[in-house]
Amino acid sequence: MTATPVAGPSRFAMRGIRKAFGATIALDGVDLSVTEGEICGLIGQNGAGKSTLMSILSGALQPDAGEMWIDGRPFTPHSPIDARRAGVAMIYQELSLAPHLSVMENVMMGAEPMRFAGVLDWARMREMATRALGALGHNDIPPDATVGSLSVAAQQIVEIARAIAVGSRVLVLDEPTSSLGRDDVQHLFDLLRHLKAQGHAIVYISHFIEEVKTVADRFTVLRDGRNAGGGDTASATHDDIVALMVGQSVSNLFPRSPRTRGEAILDVKDLEPGSASLTLHRGEIFGIAGVLGSGRTHLLRTLFGLEPVRSGRVRVGVYSGVARPHERWMQGMGLLSEDRKEEGLALTLDVADNLTMSKLSRFGPAGLLFPARQRSAAARWISELAIKCAGPAQKAGELSGGNQQKIAIARLLHHDVDILVLDEPTRGIDVGSKAQVYRLIDALVADAPGHKPRAVLMVSSYLPELLGLCDRIAVMQRGRLGEAVPAQSLTEHELLMAVTGGTGA
Amino acid sequence: MTTRSLIERAGTFVGLVLVAIIFGLLVGPQFFAPTNLELMARQMAIVSIAAVGMTIVIVSGGIDLSVGSMIALCTVVIAQLLRMNVSPLFAALGAIATVAFCGFLNGVLITQLRVVPFIVTLGTMLIIRGAAKGLGEERRIEAPQTWLNDLLRVTRGEALLPSGIWAVIVLSILVALLLRYTRFGRHVFAIGSNERMARLCGVAITRTKIVVYALSAAFVGFAGLLQFSKLSVGDPTVAVGLELDVIAAVIIGGGSLSGGRGTVAGTLIGAAIMTVIQIGCSQRGLANWVQQIVTGCIIVAAVALDRIRSQRGGV
Numbered sequence: 042m043t044a045t046p047v048a049g050p051s052r053f054a055m056r057g058i059r060k061a062f063g064a065t066i067a068l069d070g071v072d073l074s075v076t077e078g079e080i081c082g083l084i085g086q087n088g089a090g091k092s093t094l095m096s097i098l099s100g101a102l103q104p105d106a107g108e109m110w111i112d113g114r115p116f117t118p119h120s121p122i123d124a125r126r127a128g129v130a131m132i133y134q135e136l137s138l139a140p141h142l143s144v145m146e147n148v149m150m151g152a153e154p155m156r157f158a159g160v161l162d163w164a165r166m167r168e169m170a171t172r173a174l175g176a177l178g179h180n181d182i183p184p185d186a187t188v189g190s191l192s193v194a195a196q197q198i199v200e201i202a203r204a205i206a207v208g209s210r211v212l213v214l215d216e217p218t219s220s221l222g223r224d225d226v227q228h229l230f231d232l233l234r235h236l237k238a239q240g241h242a243i244v245y246i247s248h249f250i251e252e253v254k255t256v257a258d259r260f261t262v263l264r265d266g267r268n269a270g271g272g273d274t275a276s277a278t279h280d281d282i283v284a285l286m287v288g289q290s291v292s293n294l295f296p297r298s299p300r301t302r303g304e305a306i307l308d309v310k311d312l313e314p315g316s317a318s319l320t321l322h323r324g325e326i327f328g329i330a331g332v333l334g335s336g337r338t339h340l341l342r343t344l345f346g347l348e349p350v351r352s353g354r355v356r357v358g359v360y361s362g363v364a365r366p367h368e369r370w371m372q373g374m375g376l377l378s379e380d381r382k383e384e385g386l387a388l389t390l391d392v393a394d395n396l397t398m399s400k401l402s403r404f405g406p407a408g409l410l411f412p413a414r415q416r417s418a419a420a421r422w423i424s425e426l427a428i429k430c431a432g433p434a435q436k437a438g439e440l441s442g443g444n445q446q447k448i449a450i451a452r453l454l455h456h457d458v459d460i461l462v463l464d465e466p467t468r469g470i471d472v473g474s475k476a477q478v479y480r481l482i483d484a485l486v487a488d489a490p491g492h493k494p495r496a497v498l499m500v501s502s503y504l505p506e507l508l509g510l511c512d513r514i515a516v517m518q519r520g521r522l523g524e525a526v527p528a529q530s531l532t533e534h535e536l537l538m539a540v541t542g543g544t545g546a
Numbered sequence: 547m548t549t550r551s552l553i554e555r556a557g558t559f560v561g562l563v564l565v566a567i568i569f570g571l572l573v574g575p576q577f578f579a580p581t582n583l584e585l586m587a588r589q590m591a592i593v594s595i596a597a598v599g600m601t602i603v604i605v606s607g608g609i610d611l612s613v614g615s616m617i618a619l620c621t622v623v624i625a626q627l628l629r630m631n632v633s634p635l636f637a638a639l640g641a642i643a644t645v646a647f648c649g650f651l652n653g654v655l656i657t658q659l660r661v662v663p664f665i666v667t668l669g670t671m672l673i674i675r676g677a678a679k680g681l682g683e684e685r686r687i688e689a690p691q692t693w694l695n696d697l698l699r700v701t702r703g704e705a706l707l708p709s710g711i712w713a714v715i716v717l718s719i720l721v722a723l724l725l726r727y728t729r730f731g732r733h734v735f736a737i738g739s740n741e742r743m744a745r746l747c748g749v750a751i752t753r754t755k756i757v758v759y760a761l762s763a764a765f766v767g768f769a770g771l772l773q774f775s776k777l778s779v780g781d782p783t784v785a786v787g788l789e790l791d792v793i794a795a796v797i798i799g800g801g802s803l804s805g806g807r808g809t810v811a812g813t814l815i816g817a818a819i820m821t822v823i824q825i826g827c828s829q830r831g832l833a834n835w836v837q838q839i840v841t842g843c844i845i846v847a848a849v850a851l852d853r854i855r856s857q858r859g860g861v
Contacts, residue, residue: 347745367748376746384746387739389806398736399747401729408729452747 051076051110052242053129053211058107060093065471067093069266070107073244075211080233080243082257082274084250086286086537087333087502090266091246095215098244099131100124111210128210134219134334136200140189145170147188147199152207173206174198176239177232194225198232205236212236213244218252219334230256248332250282251542264288279538287533295509296480298487300324302512306496307374307460312353315340317522319515321460324486324494327525328507330540331517337500338379340522341464344498345369345376357460370399375453379464379500381442385449388438392430393419395437396448400456422451426481443474450481461485463499467506482510504536516540557851558799558815565819565844569826577829587711588698590821592617592769592776593788594814595714597795598721599765601813604796605725606758607738607805608663610652613766614788615674616645618781620770622678624694625687625780634692641774642767648674649763653756671789678782687780697775710772717765722810734758738805794841795820798848819844 054074060067068090075081085091096102098109100118109116111127118124124131138147146153148170154162170184179198188196197217204212214233218226233243233256245257253260254274261271262285270285303323310318317340321327331337342348344355346365354361357372364372378385386395393412396419397404404414419433428447430440437445446466453461466482467475485495501507507514508528515525516539523539570577596613603610620641627637648670655666697710725731733754736744745751773784797803798819799812820841827837 365748366746367750370748378743378746384740384742387736387743387806389739390735394732394736395743398732398744398749401732405727405729410727410729410732412726 052079053109053111053116053244055098055109056107058094058097058104058109060097060102060104067266068097068104070268071263071266072268073261075242075244077240077242078237079259080237080245080257082253082260083244083246083263084248084253084260084282084286085263085269086504088265089263089286091263093266094263095131095213095246098124098129098213100129125207128208130204130207130209130212132197132200132204132212132214132217134216136193136196138188138196138200140187142188143184144174144182144186144188144191144199145184148173148184148203148206150203169206170202173202176205177202178235179232192225193220194222194228197221197229201232201236205241209241211242211244213246215246216248216333217245218247218249226252248540249542250279253282254279262286283534283537283541287537295506296483297509298483300486300494300512301488303494306358307498308354308356309344310354312340312343312355313351314348314520315343315517315522316520317353319498319522319525321496321498323459323496324488325513326482326486326497326499326511328511328514328528329498329500329517329522330504330507330514330536331500331502332540333502335517335540336520337517338464339520340517341376341462341498341500345374345462347376370456370458373457373459375399375456375458375461377449377453377461377463377466379468381445381449381469386437386445388436390437391434392423392428392437392440392448393433396422396433396451397455399452418455422455426451426454427477441471441474443470443477446470446474446478450478459493459495461495461497461499463497465501466499467501467503479506479510504533504540508533508536518542558812558819558848561798561844561848562815562819562822565822565826569822569830572830573826577826582825582829584700584707586818586821586825587707588700589825590817591698591711591714592772592785593791593795593820594817595717595772596766596769596788596792597799597813597817598714598718598810599762599769600792600796601799601801601808601810602721602725602734602758603663603762604793604801604803605738605805605808606734606755607741608656608755608758609667609793609803610649610663610759610762610766611667611789612648612652612671612674613769613792614785615671615678616648616763616766617770617773617785617788618783619648619674619678619681620645620767621774621777621784622682622687622780622782624771624774625689626681628689628692628694629687634694638694638771641770642764645767645770646760646764649766650756650760652763653759656759657752657755675782675786682780682782684782686782689779691778694771695775695778698772699775710775713768714772717768718810718814721765725810730754730757735806738807740806791820794845798845800852802852816848 051074056072058068058071071090071094083091093102097104100121100123103119116127118127145166149166154165154169156162167184174180174182177198182195182198188199217229221229237243245253247253257274259271260274260282262269262282264286269288301324305320305322307321315336319327329337339348343350346363346369350363355363357374360372382388393415397415401410403418404410416433423430423433426447428444430444437448467478482497486497487494508531511528513525514528514531514536516523576582600610600613623641623644624637627640628634652667652670655661656663698708725734733744733749736749737751737754741751774780777784795816796808796813799809799816801808801813823840824837827840
């Protein structure tokens with residue numbers, strides 16, 4: 042554990058930042074610094090603590106221990122507004138612009154020049170916004186244009202211009218290239234170098250090691266909430282950085298019962314969007330690895346009929362062709378959404394409704410529904426999956442994340458589907474629940490007397506999970522699904538290389 | 547039923563009891579005389595049955611502002627059909643079918659144009675009102691006397707309540723059963739609570755929503771029938787702004803404008819609270835403006851209480 046070296050007087054520094062959520066320690070003594078005219082890359086796998094660190098930097102969370110300084114003065118933001126006043130400008134993946142307002146209004150938002158008594162000085166506003174855009178070398182963006190009519194790349198520049206115009210001391214960019222095309226990424230890099238030359242201090246967060254190597258001067262790697270290492274990007278290879286990210290996190294959390302690969306039950310050929318071809322068999326877990334925004338969730342949703350298919354062939358069991366979610370359920374396919382709160386569950390409804398919504402027809406003839414039968418079906422899954430709740434009539438929103446996730450998975454079991462499509466099955470749940478979910482997934486595809494093994498297609502950002510559970514893994518990168526390879530032949534190192542844009546699997 | 551939902555329901559009922567006691571004290575014991583209670587029941591019948599329909603819409607996460615206009619159209623259609631010597635039964639059914647068709651159109655516009663229900667029904671509120679005026683040639687339409695005029699008439703011993711009120715009670719029970727004991731009912735709750743989840747679970751969202759608006763409008767048609775019975779003429783200018791009373795009844799009764807919540811029992815209690823205030827104020831000799839201020843306070847208080855309750859629940 043080497044501390045990040047400090048080069049010269051730092052514009053921004055944090056030392057020994059610690060943050061725990063209950064028993065989970067998200068950050069355990071993290072150091073980070075950036076000086077004038079420097080770009081510092083921040084790298085780490087999902088769950089390494091990047092987003093907690095960002096929340097602390099932006100004032101949304103307060104650290105339990107540790108100190109921060111800006112220009113040598115202590116920096117203790119209590120809210121995002123505090124942090125902005127102190128000069129920390131955050132550019133998130135999701136841009137925060139008002140799409141109906143003009144470019145200049147967005148650039149000067151919160152710092153609008155006034156004549157007197159709150160009357161806007163439009164002439165100065167235009168002048169200041171034009172100057173801010175000019176400083177970025179982007180006089181091509183008209184200050185009068187409506188922001189919503191601009192491309193994503195131009196919108197991002199407007200957001201950066203806002204940060205510059207209000208006099209930011211530290212600019213923090215979180216995955217800024219995730220929604221940009223190749224040319225726009227190049228332009229963004231040029232812009233960042235330009236800002237660096239003007240003496241700005243920039244923190245650049247990315248999954249993509251190549252990007253960090255291209256644009257950053259130094260890098261810091263986070264792993265399990267600690268500084269795993271760092272150094273000059275010029276002297277570190279892609280391989281070195283991956284080694285720091287991986288560490289030795291092999292565990293035997295993952296059960297592996299005897300499995301027998303059965304008949305092919307899902308066949309996908311040249312599916313667009315996603316350029317996906319894959320075959321899934323009974324008794325098999327097929328994993329899709331990829332970073333956020335690589336198109337993996339979109340691919341699953343397209344398969345399930347929630348997004349339109351542009352071209353390609355899909356065969357589910359004996360059915361072929363495109364289908365809507367209703368038909369996919371009938372064909373024996375169920376989807377677990379990655380977004381439990383917004384899509385997976387209806388939090389204001391009770392556990393029984395959430396668990397059985399896809400198949401209410403079991404509970405009575407001719408459109409009738411007997412609540413007693415619905416409740417007893419739900420009660421069966423509650424005890425089978427050891428879901429902690431007051432009973433089938435409790436509101437789903439009152440349960441913990443792990444128990445909510447079990448309800449969402451139980452819906453697929455209640456429906457008795459053959460193909461379980463699981464998008465981030467362990468996102469946002471505690472370690473104990475994770476272990477239970479792993480055992481459950483393993484049991485679904487295991488050899489068992491009396492019933493045919495099912496098939497699982499799963500997406501995860503957490504690579505050890507894919508390596509531990511899956512039989513075969515394919516990598517999704519920038520909207521394209523690669524060739525599937527046996528999971529045993531892969532190391533976490535190789536898989537991470539592939540996912541983050543190096544060569545490998 | 548969990549203890550919590552029992553408390554939620556009891557909460558509205560306690561409100562009704564409180565309001566009734568307050569006006570009982572203000573007006574005197576004659577406030578609770580059977581004839582006075584029957585007066586209140588007749589007074590609240592129209593809003594109640596429309597609000598029962600609106601409960602389905604609001605549970606689905608929607609809203610229907612065209613209710614008042616539909617009631618006016620319904621009275622005009624009945625009057626015109628009666629003048630054409632159509633039998634009273636078919637005149638009533640024809641008018642209810644016309645209004646249900648308006649609701650069907652609301653549903654089609656909302657699902658096909660993907661415009662929010664508030665805007666679509668704001669438009670159809672004007673369109674239907676205009677149609678009613680056109681059909682009624684901008685005046686009241688006199689119609690021959692038939693048994694339709696007796697639906698809300700005071701009873702003389704032979705039955706406990708007027709037939710119209712019995713019908714409201716039976717229809718309300720049917721809707722309560724529909725929401726709880728059918729697949730359709732649970733789908734309505736799922737769409738209102740989280741439409742994306744409903745879509746994920748394969749619920750036929752478009753079809754369900756269209757049925758919701760058409761069905762709700764059929765109940766509004768029945769409210770229009772009662773309105774005609776009360777007026778005994780077709781009046782294209784009747785029930786202006788009634789949709790707000792109807793929505794208020796659902797909200798006071800625990801319905802949520804963000805969808806997924808609401809009960810028929812709660813809605814009826816909500817309508818009863820508003821009626822007690824209206825009748826109480828007028829029998830106490832309080833001016834109309836007092837009534838309006840009190841009703842307004844009750845609506846805000848009911849929703850504020852609801853907020854506090856759901857925040858405590860952590861949902």
